[in-house]
Amino acid sequence: MEKLFVQKCSNCNKFTFPKKYFCSECGNTEFDAISINEGKVEEISVIRHMLGQKDWKPRKIANIKTALGIYITAGIEDAAQVGDALYIYSDNGAPIGKLVEEK
Numbered sequence: 001m002e003k004l005f006v007q008k009c010s011n012c013n014k015f016t017f018p019k020k021y022f023c024s025e026c027g028n029t030e031f032d033a034i035s036i037n038e039g040k041v042e043e044i045s046v047i048r049h050m051l052g053q054k055d056w057k058p059r060k061i062a063n064i065k066t067a068l069g070i071y072i073t074a075g076i077e078d079a080a081q082v083g084d085a086l087y088i089y090s091d092n093g094a095p096i097g098k099l100v101e102e103k
């Protein structure tokens with residue numbers, strides 16, 4: 001697992017994810033990479049079918065509000081529920097949310 005990065009516009013500070021070539025706010029093309037560590041599950045949906053994938057297994061994805069204030073869509077574990085805190089990683093470029101272990 002690697003860290004997941006979002007782009008922060010070096011001109012207007014707007015966060016962008018997934019990656020774009022220019023800022024949708026100001027058109028700037030310079031970005032800083034900011035790592036995302038945690039977020040909170042806002043909404044969960046299940047992808048039951050995927051075009052072109054015969055052996056697809058239903059998979060949960062979540063709309064996650066990150067600590068930076070932007071939302072990302074990430075694959076999550078089955079046990080994750082709305083409101084749960086997740087660690088966010090990148091798995092080959094795909095965002096993945098893992099439950100923060102209870103202590």
Ligand SMILES: [Zn+2]
Pocket residue numbers: 009010011012013014023024025026027028
């Ligand atoms: Zn900008």
